[in-house]
Amino acid sequence: VSITSKEIAEACGVSRGTVDRALNNRPGINEETRKLILETAERLGYRPHFLARSLAKGKTMSIGLVVFDLYNRFFAQMANAIEAAAREHGYFVFLTMTDKNPQNEKDCIAHLVDRKVDGIILSPVNNSEDYHLYLQSLNLPLVTVGNRLSVHFPYIGIHDFQAMGDATKHILSKQYARILYISPPLAYEGKTNIHAQEQRFLGFTHTLANAVPAMESHVIRDTDYTTALDKLLLGDGKKTAILCSSDVFALETLRHLKEKGFRVPEDIGVMGFDNIDVLKYVEPPLATVTYPMEEIGRSAFEQLLALMEGTEKPGDIFLDHRVICGKSL
Amino acid sequence: VSITSKEIAEACGVSRGTVDRALNNRPGINEETRKLILETAERLGYRPHFLARSLAKGKTMSIGLVVFDLYNRFFAQMANAIEAAAREHGYFVFLTMTDKNPQNEKDCIAHLVDRKVDGIILSPVNNSEDYHLYLQSLNLPLVTVGNRLSVHFPYIGIHDFQAMGDATKHILSKQYARILYISPPLAYEGKTNIHAQEQRFLGFTHTLANAVPAMESHVIRDTDYTTALDKLLLGDGKKTAILCSSDVFALETLRHLKEKGFRVPEDIGVMGFDNIDVLKYVEPPLATVTYPMEEIGRSAFEQLLALMEGTEKPGDIFLDHRVICGKSL
DNA sequence: ATGAAAGCGCTAACAA
DNA sequence: TTGTTAGCGCTTTCAT
Numbered sequence: 001v002s003i004t005s006k007e008i009a010e011a012c013g014v015s016r017g018t019v020d021r022a023l024n025n026r027p028g029i030n031e032e033t034r035k036l037i038l039e040t041a042e043r044l045g046y047r048p049h050f051l052a053r054s055l056a057k058g059k060t061m062s063i064g065l066v067v068f069d070l071y072n073r074f075f076a077q078m079a080n081a082i083e084a085a086a087r088e089h090g091y092f093v094f095l096t097m098t099d100k101n102p103q104n105e106k107d108c109i110a111h112l113v114d115r116k117v118d119g120i121i122l123s124p125v126n127n128s129e130d131y132h133l134y135l136q137s138l139n140l141p142l143v144t145v146g147n148r149l150s151v152h153f154p155y156i157g158i159h160d161f162q163a164m165g166d167a168t169k170h171i172l173s174k175q176y177a178r179i180l181y182i183s184p185p186l187a188y189e190g191k192t193n194i195h196a197q198e199q200r201f202l203g204f205t206h207t208l209a210n211a212v213p214a215m216e217s218h219v220i221r222d223t224d225y226t227t228a229l230d231k232l233l234l235g236d237g238k239k240t241a242i243l244c245s246s247d248v249f250a251l252e253t254l255r256h257l258k259e260k261g262f263r264v265p266e267d268i269g270v271m272g273f274d275n276i277d278v279l280k281y282v283e284p285p286l287a288t289v290t291y292p293m294e295e296i297g298r299s300a301f302e303q304l305l306a307l308m309e310g311t312e313k314p315g316d317i318f319l320d321h322r323v324i325c326g327k328s329l
Numbered sequence: 330v331s332i333t334s335k336e337i338a339e340a341c342g343v344s345r346g347t348v349d350r351a352l353n354n355r356p357g358i359n360e361e362t363r364k365l366i367l368e369t370a371e372r373l374g375y376r377p378h379f380l381a382r383s384l385a386k387g388k389t390m391s392i393g394l395v396v397f398d399l400y401n402r403f404f405a406q407m408a409n410a411i412e413a414a415a416r417e418h419g420y421f422v423f424l425t426m427t428d429k430n431p432q433n434e435k436d437c438i439a440h441l442v443d444r445k446v447d448g449i450i451l452s453p454v455n456n457s458e459d460y461h462l463y464l465q466s467l468n469l470p471l472v473t474v475g476n477r478l479s480v481h482f483p484y485i486g487i488h489d490f491q492a493m494g495d496a497t498k499h500i501l502s503k504q505y506a507r508i509l510y511i512s513p514p515l516a517y518e519g520k521t522n523i524h525a526q527e528q529r530f531l532g533f534t535h536t537l538a539n540a541v542p543a544m545e546s547h548v549i550r551d552t553d554y555t556t557a558l559d560k561l562l563l564g565d566g567k568k569t570a571i572l573c574s575s576d577v578f579a580l581e582t583l584r585h586l587k588e589k590g591f592r593v594p595e596d597i598g599v600m601g602f603d604n605i606d607v608l609k610y611v612e613p614p615l616a617t618v619t620y621p622m623e624e625i626g627r628s629a630f631e632q633l634l635a636l637m638e639g640t641e642k643p644g645d646i647f648l649d650h651r652v653i654c655g656k657s658l
Numbered sequence: 659a660t661g662a663a664a665g666c667g668c669t670a671a672c673a674a
Numbered sequence: 675t676t677g678t679t680a681g682c683g684c685t686t687t688c689a690t
Contacts, residue, residue, distance in 0.1 A: 017676070017678075020670085030675060054682095057682085062423075097409065097412050115391075281581075283587065334683070334684065343661085346660070346662075347661075362659080384682090385683080
């Protein structure tokens with residue numbers, strides 16, 4: 001049904017080689033013939049066959065994106081930026097999702113490799129030694145986001161350690177008597193990749209350890225963290241701030257506190273992390289840490305591009321973060 | 330670097346044809362040879378070359394997804410569901426975004442066609458007569474979501490007309506003296522596809538026209554709708570309900586009202602539409618209309634699959650919606 | 659049951 | 675400047 005370069009060749013009375021030269025403006029061809037060929041191609045509505053070209057050149061001009069899911073605002077926004085950057089450069093994006101399931105991630109990667117993508121942007125949930133040996137063995141340009149995997153793959157993100165440290169300092173600067181840190185359960189510790197969350201946690205403990213004067217603190221990593229929270233809030237009327245390792249926890253905490261009749265910030269302070277876009281509709285404005293999600297996406301693609309083109313040796317990129325005060329502290 | 334079927338053939342001392350028969354369990358091959366070939370393939374770590382297969386078979390096992398962007402919760406959730414459904418069936422998804430720009434949409438479609446996707450799920454922003462003639466001329470399986478395009482392409486969604494009618498009735502059943510309808514500006518009317526929004530609007534006006542007793546109403550379609558809103562809320566103390574054509578408007582309205590010192594629902598009622606997932610963190614719980622976004626995604630893929638496989642004649646699918654009362658009315 | 663050969667549509671190296 | 679040829683890796687038809 002569709003026009004091939006061979007038909008153009010016949011229509012112009014030249015060879016396919018010549019047609020190819022004209023179509024891809026390669027040297028070694030008469031201007032006249034080139035014009036003729038280009039015109040006929042136009043007239044016939046010629047469209048190059050991508051698969052055939054890819055097969056011949058060994059490049060597909062497509063990349064794979066592997067994320068947890070798109071319910072997560074971070075991934076949705078980042079994917080958005082990646083797609084935009086990619087298409088600007090002629091690349092298309094295969095979207096795949098793992099639902100945080102390590103096996104799914106392996107399958108996704110395997111499929112993307114089978115489809116001969118030119119590169120992969122991965123938000124890893126896997127973490128084992130074997131795993132990144134496997135990835136290296138693929139010999140495929142790959143950059144990571146969301147969670148660090150190993151020094152062998154560029155990582156684009158922020159300094160989570162410092163960022164959470166800054167958040168902690170921000171709370172320390174206020175008049176609180178104790179601080180609770182809420183973080184996802186570590187049930188999967190060691191099994192799945194939670195590098196970013198770990199860094200945040202370390203940033204918190206490190207900053208707190210050096211705080212003068214020292215401040216009382218508790219860490220909640222239970223799956224059912226609201227129950228754990230209730231227990232801690234019972235009894236003494238110590239002025240408490242709750243620092244959450246991500247906005248989603250902070251929002252749920254906020255909701256939970258309201259239900260329990262606590263006022264924020266009068267009775268209890270709450271701070272999140274990520275500055276997801278829905279915060280603008282939440283009352284009171286949540287204190288949080290912001291960073292450019294779109295830019296992470298864009299940079300990730302650009303680093304991948306550098307790897308794919310082999311022009312420069314790409315490394316990690318750390319973007320700036322900033323504390324947003326809000327009115328919840 | 331990678332093993333081809335030819336190498337397997339040589340290793341087994343058979344022809345490529347035989348290898349193919351074994352690999353794709355086709356009839357006409359000795360069980361012994363098949364086993365031998367399968368084992369060698371396994372041993373050598375053979376992986377079929379997707380591009381080559383696609384080129385030969387004319388099928389790529391990939392589909393294109395064309396949406397506005399992923400900031401929109403509807404698209405993010407739907408894309409999530411589509412990817413899951415697709416991969417379950419062995420299809421991969423090319424993600425492309427239009428930013429509501431008609432030209433971008435055309436480019437996206439053109440690129441997807443060039444890449445020989447087997448089908449497309451489109452959330453159209455274009456609307457012209459020429460346009461769907463063009464799409465038809467592609468002769469490619471295509472289903473639409475988000476906005477209806479033409480009767481020639483299956484549409485998966487809800488009955489927006491009835492749904493907004495139900496929302497209107499819900500408000501009518503409460504003790505309000507007037508109702509304001511907030512909808513996106515119609516600056517683009519006729520230029521871009523706003524079918525869903527139109528249906529909602531019609532559902533509103535139709536229901537209101539038949540209301541007994543009649544109720545005062547105003548429609549706000551200004552770009553700067555908060556200013557328009559302020560004007561209407563000045564003066565008479567008529568008990569007012571604000572019905573928004575989507576949750577995002579409702580959330581912004583909510584925020585605006587709070588700033589102005591209005592209490593919701595005591596002073597003014599607010600209702601949204603879509604039940605986006607962030608509503609669970611908003612205070613007061615917003616009255617809205619809910620419908621299964623994931624199911625739309627899944628159904629869209631299934632309809633597309635039916636089209637691609639040519640098994641059955643797919644048609645439109647309308648999923649159920651439901652009013653959620655919330656506490657904002 | 660197996661092999662041979664012709665494609666799918668494009669690219670690239672080598673001749674002319 | 676142009677044509678020829680040999681791939682890219684897999685599928686499929688037709689012989690054997």
